Amino acid sequence: MASISRRWRGAAARNAQGGRIRGGSTISQQTAKNAFLFQGGGYVRKAFEAYFTVLIEALWGKRRIMEVYLNIAETGIGTYGANAGAIRYFNHDASRLSPTEAGRIAAVLPLPKKRAAIDPHGFVRKHGNTLSRRVSVVRNNGLDSCLRT
Numbered sequence: 001m002a003s004i005s006r007r008w009r010g011a012a013a014r015n016a017q018g019g020r021i022r023g024g025s026t027i028s029q030q031t032a033k034n035a036f037l038f039q040g041g042g043y044v045r046k047a048f049e050a051y052f053t054v055l056i057e058a059l060w061g062k063r064r065i066m067e068v069y070l071n072i073a074e075t076g077i078g079t080y081g082a083n084a085g086a087i088r089y090f091n092h093d094a095s096r097l098s099p100t101e102a103g104r105i106a107a108v109l110p111l112p113k114k115r116a117a118i119d120p121h122g123f124v125r126k127h128g129n130t131l132s133r134r135v136s137v138v139r140n141n142g143l144d145s146c147l148r149t
Contacts, residue, residue: 029053031069074112075105089117103132 025033032052037045056065075085085105086094097105104117107128115124 025049026053027069028057028065030073031065032056034072034074035068073109075108076112076116079112085117099132099135100128102135103128103130106131 029049032055033039033045033049036052037048060068070082072080073082074080075082076088079085079088082105083094085108086092086097086101089105090097090101101117104120104124107120107124108115108117117124117128120128
């Protein structure tokens with residue numbers, strides 16, 4: 001729970017400085033919101049999100065949290081889950097995604113209705129390229145162990 005409040009405080013501090021509003025949600029929080037709650041803002045939803053996040057983190061391991069998140073995250077208009085995004089954007093299963101393709105899908109996640117993984121520009125291209133370069137670091141350091149079977 002400490003990491004949740006730390007993220008919220010950090011997001012609040014950045015938002016108070018002006019500019020683009022940013023959230024402070026963890027993967028666990030996003031999973032709780034997407035799996036159990038309605039979309040939109042408000043303090044009531046955030047309170048329920050915090051409650052469900054604590055339950056999720058107490059009951060599920062990191063692998064399960066990531067599995068649920070990757071299966072329900074919106075990756076485009078009417079497209080939910082990494083596999084559905086892979087099929088929509090690249091015409092093949094998520095298990096066959098290249099690092100570049102995976103990076104592009106990850107880059108659209110903050111705003112999937114306003115960003116596209118195909119022919120990306122601006123933020124999606126830059127962030128997607130950064131993410132795809134980090135794939136080797138993740139693999140070499142064993143940071144993807146929660147995703148391996």
